[in-house]
Amino acid sequence: MKQVLPLLALLxxxxxxxxxxxxxxxxxxxxxxxxxxxxAAVPYAVAxxxxxxxxxxxTSAAIPPLAGRDRVYIEETLKAYKSGAKPxxxxxxxAKGYTDEELAVFADYFSQQK
Numbered sequence: 001m002k003q004v005l006p007l008l009a010l011l012x013x014x015x016x017x018x019x020x021x022x023x024x025x026x027x028x029x030x031x032x033x034x035x036x037x038x039x040a041a042v043p044y045a046v047a048x049x050x051x052x053x054x055x056x057x058x059t060s061a062a063i064p065p066l067a068g069r070d071r072v073y074i075e076e077t078l079k080a081y082k083s084g085a086k087p088x089x090x091x092x093x094x095a096k097g098y099t100d101e102e103l104a105v106f107a108d109y110f111s112q113q114k
Contacts, residue, residue, distance in 0.1 A: 075107035
């Protein structure tokens with residue numbers, strides 16, 4: 001996780017993330033807007049996810065597939081793992097290593113996989 005922080009800093013420079021908690025105005029949080037360079041770097045930033053969830057978010061094992069799932073669902077689930085609100089065997093430990101903005105980028109990436 002820490003090894004991708006410099007790359008994620010680059011992503012953050014080109015990413016605009018909605019302010020405020022999800023649903024504070026009754027709407028879903030805004031989708032992160034990525035520059036072309038940042039969008040190209042996303043697969044490298046989510047490389048730790050690939051080990052279990054596959055590069056395209058599709059798995060055939062007991063690990064939940066992420067491809068095409070709702071972005072807000074993925075993001076909120078990751079945040080729940082991070083806060084400890086959702087129990088897990090490993091995800092709660094992994095999610096703690098990322099900022100909420102990074103988790104939003106991950107959710108956006110996997111929601112766009114088909």
